Amino acid sequence: MKALKFLKLALTAPLLLPLAANAQTACVAPSGALNNWHWYSAEQLQEVSSCSPKTGCDGRYVAPARTWPGAELAPDKAPVHGSADRTRMEGSKVELYGDVIIHKGQLSLQAGNASFDRDSEEFLLDDSVAIILPEMMLTGERAKINGADGTGLIERARFVAFKSGVRAKAKRIKRPTPQELELRDAFYTQCPPDSEAWMLEADNIHLDYATGRGVSRGTVLKVKGVPVFYSPWLDFPVDDRRATGLLWPGFASSDGGLDVSIPYYFNLAPNYDLTLTPRFLEERGDMLEAEGRYLNRWSEWQLSTAYLKDDKQAEIDRWLIGISEFGSLNEHWSTAIAFNRISDVEYFEDLSVASLNVRRATYLDQSAQVNYQSERWRSKVIVQQYQELAGLADTYRKMPEWSLEYLPVVRNLRPQPIFLANVTAFDHEDNLEDGGLFITGVRSYLEAGVRLPYIGRAGHIIGTFKSRHLSYQLDDGVVDTSPEVTAAMASLDAALVFERDAGSFRQTLEPRLFYLYNGYEAGQEAQPLFDTSLRTFDYHQLFRDSRFTGYDRLDDVRQLAVGLSSSFYDKNTGRERLTLGIGQAFYFEDRQVTLPETVVAGTATTDPTLLKSSIIIPGTTSYRHPGNATATAGGSAARRKENSSDVATHAQWQANDRHWFSADAVFDRDDARVNQAHLGWHYRGNAQTLYNFGYTQRRMTIVNADDQPELKQLDASASLPLGRQWHLFARWQYDLQMDRTLEGLFGIAYESCCWTVRTLYQRALEPDHTALSNDLENDRAILLEFQLKGLGGLGDKLTGVLEESIFGYRDE
Template sequence: MRSQIVISLVSFAFSSAVLAATPESSASENGRYRCQPNASGSGWQCDAIEANSAQGTLYVPVTSRAASVTTVKKGKAPKPKGPYARLDWVDRNQLSEEDQASTPAYCAGAYVEPDYLAEELRDLDPATQPILGSSIQSETTEDGHSTLTGDVVVRQGYRQVKSNKALIDRNAGTVDLEGESTYREPGVLLIGQETHINLETKAVTIKDAEFVAHESHMRGTAQQLEKDENAIIRITKGMVTNCPPGTNSWTLASKHIELDREQGDGVAKHAVLKVKNVPVFYTPYIRFPIDDRRKSGFLFPQLGKSDDGIDFAAPYYFNLAPNYDATFTPRYISDRGAMSELEFRYLHKNNKGIIGGAYLDSDDEFNGNDRWLGSVEHSGSLFNRINTFIDYATVSDEDYFSDLGTDLNISSRTHLLRIGQASYTSDWWRVITRLHGYQTLDDAITDANKPYDRLPQILFEASYPLKNTGLEIGLKTEYSYFDRDNDNLTGLQSAVGSRMRAEPSVSWNLEWPFAYIKPTLKYKYSKYSLDDLDSSFDDSPDIATPLYSLDSGIFFERAMSLFGESMTQTFEPRLFYLKVPEEKDQHLIPNFDTGELTFSYNQLFREDRFTGGDRIGDADQLAVGLTTRLIEASGFERFRASIGQIYYFEDRLVSLTGIPAIDATNSESAYAAEFSYALRSGWRFYGDIEWDPELERTNESSIGLRYHSNNQHIFNLGYRVRNDRQKLEQTDVSLIWPLSDRWQIFTRWNQDLIHDRIIEALAGIEYSSCCWSIRIAARRWINDDDLFLANEVEEKDGIYIQFQLKGLAGLGQSLEGILSNSIPGYREQRNNDFFNQ
């Protein structure tokens, strides 16, 4: 229940001087007249009444309706029809196109607030505004009693009340509305059968009340509703729900509900959650939010079932301050024991972060050992120039993530990243100071293959363009100290120490509308100071070599027609020449952070075939590439295809280990090609291939078909093959497909064809209505670390059930992370929010 549903009653206080306006100066000697509209409706006919008239009352209209009621804009909101029109419920086929687009397809309609106010009145505080009233008849007596009858309307600022009869006692300071009365303020509708208002204390009592909050899609009923002078609303025998009128799929009912607009929350005692009017859950006390403000309290629990048994968690949220909060989650896994998880978040003007941790005492499925996790994530800025970043995580063992998972913002990796850095950025240069390390999670990785920590790493980059010349001068420098556990290592693998690199450059950008040429000259230099090496190795080696490159491209285009549609076809040849003299004996330098790039079309035009700074690849080569595109008149790219190859003029002698690669003496590289064909209907066909003409085989290729529509249909089909030391052949199909406005299925099947086994199988179905949703899924999978193991690997199974009451909370184990990782395009679909609206 949102606060404005009930708090609107708080402000429903009338001024006796306004509602009881009686022009006594117009009375005759007897002080009694009866006034009614004349026959034409253009004025009033007033007749004197004898003094002995019954009740001795004076009938005086408050004012003519045409003159008194503030003008209301009409025509924007559709006029509700049907049995629930009184609750502002509009059936879907009666909604405007704009409202239909913003209303989920599974909702049969929506609450639409009528345009009862002029726009300029919507923000006016009623306490500062006069009260305007109108009725067909009014009667006032000299003892301070007034009666308004017939289509009574009273408005003060953005508040309005309608009734057939209003009784005003100026002496007691009360107003009583008889019969059905309707109260409105922006976003709120309240209907009651009997309303009593104390003008002095501002207390309000309404019997047999119904209320609607338009924006939150919530409604409710109350046998009696009371508002006191402190803006506290007390509901007796009431209920709330997010279901459409006439469909109480779920309700939260209680004999005592208290709502506090100032605090933004509600409390229900002895509350019962009913599903289809059947009680399913009871709690002696529950606190819940009535607006969008965060509130401390229990979140709905998570429940799951896997190989480890029942998994139950009951998170508790702490709203510590507007800019920081915490969530504590006690969790019980039946086969492992009890654990707890804590997450603390903070947000300031120039920085934000998350600190988290988890602990499981004496895991019964892990030889009784303790399991734990800790993490820190931070980003900040200072003076718009200095930026800081921290991403640190640590776990007790390599199996933590696969066994226990986490709701913290951490993912399972072979090497868990630990980084802290500060940077300064100016207009044309920047400097970064960084501490960079890892925790290796796989015990099967030997010490020799574990990555080095960089403690510290200092980077400097500068790029300065000379105006109106096309020349650009650049400089990159780095200082890093590399360290790791080397107690069991020998030779170069035991080396630790520092590396300093410098890379000055100058380039010339020559650009025309139809072509470009970019020659570049660089000089690469690296210097080492090494420790823990035996005497057979140089402890202060260096590398120095120049680099020359010439990048160029031409753009051709022509008009053409495809299937009767006008298009532009482009031909974009590209030449990239690279010359790097060989620097000998690089294999006698330790490999701190260097790897070889995966071959692809984009890799044809890179200056080095290595990443990192411990190898400088020798080259005398020319890369030739061609791209063609089909572009529609609107700019939409229908088709793109690229193909290229490198021609080598010298053998490539530099390698990671000192042993040249198998293809180091080839005069040409493999062909690299890629393509993409897209349709406006949402279909896209794409692929890439690396073909080795020397071996007459495909080194690596993939092909895929993808369909993503605006109405939440997703289909992905892919095939991937790789021929190297770790052969790979996989098929992957995934699907999210609405069967109707309310039913949707999702599935994924990822198959390892080499070992004939399932990598992941996932299937599920979900139902979503305007007031509740349910999602059920079954999953079988193996860990990523086991993909290349030829022997039998352990498969894991899980069943997931997620149930959500719209506007209240959810129950079950969330599938969001699993679906995001398993089905490409799922995150984009969540923006449309099929399940969570």
Template sequence: MARRTPLLRQQIQRALRPHQTPRLLALGVLASLPVTPLQAAEQNMQWHCKPAGDSWACDEKPAPGPAYKRPPHSTPPPQSGPRSTRGLSAAEIDWVAEEDLTPEQLAAMPAGCCGSYIAPERSDSEATLDPEAAPLRAEADSSRWLQQNTAVLQGDVKLTQGYRQLQADRAELDKASNTGTLSGNILLREPGVLITSERAAMDMDTGAAELEDASYLLHEAHLRGASARVQMTPEKVLTLEDGSFTRCEPDGNAWSLHSAELTLDPNIGEGWGKHVRLHVAGVPVFYTPYLRFPIGDQRKSGFLFPSISSSDNGGVDLSVPYYLNLAPNYDMTLTPRFISDRGEMLETELRHMSTHFDTVVSAAWLADDSGGDDQDLEDLIDDGVITEEEAYPFRGQDRWLLGVEQQGGRQARWFTEIDYTAVSDVDYFRDLGTTSLEVNSTSQLKKYGTAGYRGEHWLLQAEATEYQKLWDDAEQQYKQLPRLTLDGHYRMPSDFELQLDHDFTAFDHRDKDRDGLITGERLRVDYALTWDQRWMWGFFRPGVKLKHLSYSLDDEYLQAGANDTPSFTVPQGSLDTGLFFEREGDLFGNGYVQTFEPRLFYFYSDRENQDELINVGTGRLRTVDFDTNDLTFGYSQLFRDSRFSGSDRIDDDNRLSVGLTSRFIDSSTGIERLSASVGQVFYHDDRAIAIDLTEAQALAQAENQRSNSDYAAQISARLGKYLRFNSEVMWDADNSDRVSRGNVSLRYLDEQYRIFNLSYRYDRIPPLPSDPTDLDGDGILNEEIEQSIEQGDFSFVWPIAGDWNAIGRANYDFTHQRELETLIGVEYNDCCYRVRLVARKWLDNANANVLESLDLEEDRGIFLEFQLKGMGSIGSKVSGILSDGIVGYEQRDNGIQ
């Protein structure tokens, strides 16, 4: 609830301490007031003061001779600003245009602004003193006694007490209560706060003040506003009657918040108000009887700014989050959500931080989903293309999400990690979460948990992993419940390294009974001894390994006679060596160092027949292949000791990898300007070990008979301070014109967060038959489905005029001649608000990147995000779409807040 501050005059009377030693009495101030030369000439009088109990005894006495000209203070009172500030608001007084800011101030200027609020600097010795510990210094054009305890200062009055400064046309200082009343062109300044007013009352001890017809400025929060009456507590909490505030620049009023009673507390970074109205361009657009809102980074319980959006299959989507700051180390956000075409929903997030654990728990619940209302689907239903059940498969169902993230063991040898997310159905994220293309192409949700201990030489870890499909036709992965690893590493004398790795995993599958899948347990042991010799001019690393693989398979779905405890042990040897050469040169007047780095990697692995793992099952997956796949070939694979990911196979190999890298390094900065590498593998024997022996693996088997690999090359370059170029290409060694796979990208991101991305990727993949039984008279397939991937991606965020930026992306599939995603939009970002308007078209299908024969659904939408700086945003899905689709956008978004 909002805290109602009592009237200031009553508060001042309660706050006064009658027995306090009068260090700051107004009458004592008058003893140091400068007297104008004209007055001195006429009266030839001087003040004489001496302590008298709890007060000062002062009177005027004639002085012989001419009036004494008072010397200046040893520390002259600072000036609060020229009198040209008369009639200006607090924001106008301290506003400094962008061209007048120092480099440091310019770096701290809020994004989109053309200036910043800068308080005048003070260099005097009392500038940082607490007012209660500092003397009160005064200046005025004239002064007089109104009563025995009241002094009146008139004309350009300036009062300074420590870090507090006051200006006014007239001031009355009451000696008894140590309070002051001021009028006319009042300016009150404290660190981080500036208030202007026409009438004010102030407690000179505590700094509590009441000001009428006021304008105010909070520098750090970048907030300004006005009020018929402002009450300021000693803690600088402002209570505004009939007040307003905004983060806009002094000459802008794009939005403002108005309230009958508004409280701003910069100490906790929060404000709250009663009968709050949001004005946009001066027009009221939103009302709430009560609202809490942030004005800084501090956490405080209360309603957060609501979010509203609209979509084709959900209708109007309204969320009103409520934040609970339960304790310094944990909090919760509850978000009631109404989706007009689906129903009521509740989302929550609980965050907890302790000495050893950081935990986030998320949950969401939608009861009895109404299913949405998509007009395109309704047309298909009317045409009889699909049924209503097919169009709305989750209508009438409860839909939910549960997520847990935890990191444990901060600065400790033991550690834990949990990354668990579960949803009610495969379309949860597409229907109720974000609609980005990245989420649409995610096929599995990983549910992972681990706990372990890091010793000096050993790492002990226990893991559990499970997956949830997000595509109906995706292949469900095996569970790993549990996986136990024990890895040892020793650095021995004479630079010998000993690696002792142990891995035990139990594999299970939720569909094992339905599909007759093989399950069981696997033990993998890898021991390695390496002599690691490194010098400035090169390195030499010979090593020997022993790899052991054994299983205990459940025989329920094994073929008759299949071995349920296959076991394999394979010795291996390797030699990794390279040289470093350098030469200095000069290019376009810039010195550089060029390196020449040849590298050889020889690897030998004995062949042990592992056919006992292939075609031994009775179900859909007949091969023992729990977590293993062929690695995609590239330059980084030249120097690996396995061509497989996972642990279900041990290589047979006899090969030599040759690589060459050259780098160009700027001599003055040490920045690597260019790096280029090329290499190839030469095989001395055919490879017999494979994951599968089905027809689909025929090409892979042929690949294992080659005597050399494709050429692999990669290039990275810094073409300027902000421009990056990267490329990786693989091409056929027997046909240099035939590119097997490649990608190239050009990325630009500068300090002004201008973005330009251009990329292209190609992957040659053999086509799939549309129907293997459909052959013509020559035994040739009538139709094939092209699988090769050839895509281009272009995106940008670029200023077009003033604070306007253009946003765009085009992701095109050249293989099937179709658009994967196209969006174009504009962004307006100034000092107080930001608007993004994006029109988007995309293929809403998880397999859109691969198969042409699928019935792909093309979605269109217009997305709007309206963000009030310092308040909140409407339509936050736009940020997710742009962050997923445009490389560098998330970095830009974080940088311009």
């Protein structure tokens, strides 16, 4: 086989090398192909080691065994191995006859006969030609390859990609340059050989790997052999690079009728692009949406706009604008901008079907901020306002807010300085100066002090002392335009950590004491309330130094919080598997600083994600609840006359990486009733199996209401594969107290080897923007997504809805 050494040059750049992978496929057949396409059914795969049917398929393509020497090497770094029945060399021409097999690293060439001309560097193969690489195989009757650059052609060619499942046939495949392929009279599909649900037929297909684009001419799409689409010219991608072109349209149906959108993408430059989406809404008219993105070395921007002229139903112009920016000027300076505004409060209800959750947003953020952080200092300047969407009073605007905080070095038994300053100018559309009802002005908050810590393996003890000062410069219209107050704060936080071996776990027992003294200063009732509210009471709140968010009140307290927690750590991994905690605060004197009209018994919440039936008002203390009463948040910590807090508990269990459970509960100190509880369970299995369950219960006191209601809600969701081809999606959020479904979602998907269809039905309560009531209407939407694997899909909204509605869901 001396003549084979002359083939080395010819094999350095094979015909389809740009399509090849650099690693072997993990699934390899133990013997030769079962048919020309190397397709194995599910039954036949049982004989193949480490092989299973592809998702949605009843089989898969399996590469032939690669047992020759150096099969894992790249062709240009491997020696040549070959064999033939006989060879002949005449001048510059080498000829091989009968069962020609040539291996060069990952590349394998097979043919009945072969010849190589050393002068022209031309390589000819005929009689059952096969070119095999790890992730693909090309067969044909005859092939001609130029050994200098790998250009050439194959006649009567077949192509299969083992991993993606792409199959193609062509009368001729030509490689005119190292980066181009031309297919004549081509057939293309991603369906298995025994079930060609769809196929593309084209007169010519040109693939350019330098630009990442392909062009086909005279293209026909056939479904079950029936032509359903024809185009004289199509432009499509051959890799994941961005390119200008028409994207797949989206289809949806809701209470507003049929909704069709056809996006067109403009790849304007490597660092900016634009997507324009004409949208037809059956009941409302024609709409145009646009999204632009821009990226430079300092920041990334995104602009989103939409416009609907003269809505047929609302009889007004509808529009949306959204601007977002995230920037990093250097390691110290960063910026962020968020500006979102819509033409009217019912915009999302009427015009958005991509996410019903968006429709329940109560406000839109409009802010811009500049941040600075060094090793010792952190500062922020922000201007912020909101567009209110729930029919409630507009919120305060920050024009602007400035904060500065010192970040001390944590060293045991070394005093650490404490310094925090915050200055905020609050404005309001309905302010007193203009004859309105809202106080406006500038609030200044300053705290300074010292902290002395000791933190070790056996526990910690941290002493803190600081002085807090709060002052205002209020606009005209109030009795006192410059109220101010100063109060001292001192705390001592001490904990011990005991450890013991508990089988395969290391258990800790951690008693903790937290003494807190906040001095009382009278007269704070005259201070305005700009952005302060009461924190929700829970186990972690026991060890915080304030029961308020914001700086409008300097709370008073003299208390001792007692807590006991225990954790179990896996000795092998060090991961915390179980943690339990229980605690209570004991008050040595009555607390006198409260928020206006604050009467709480239990645990109303300010978390809008937990109270879908409530409307949260940013910058205020309370929220409105069905029944036209005012409920306040915070738990038993808000009571003025009490000797102790409720009993707070916390538990979290993580059995393994796929399964965890958490529970937080607050028990009434007098009658042991559950004032507040939240249970959560999450499980993630293989193949997108996902379960979530949550239960929330909250008691609260309603001002001027005889009956004290409870909020009780269930939230369950699941993603459940059924076999290899079916998949179910579901979510149910239910208000037990008011006996109504807040949101319901059900979806089903079917996936075969070459196509996928998913449909989703979603229903949610539609908020009443004038007054909350029990007679709310339901908003409904039906989404449909259809995909031909290897070509693309119809619809792109369903995945976003699933990821938003089902916690932990990721589309794979």
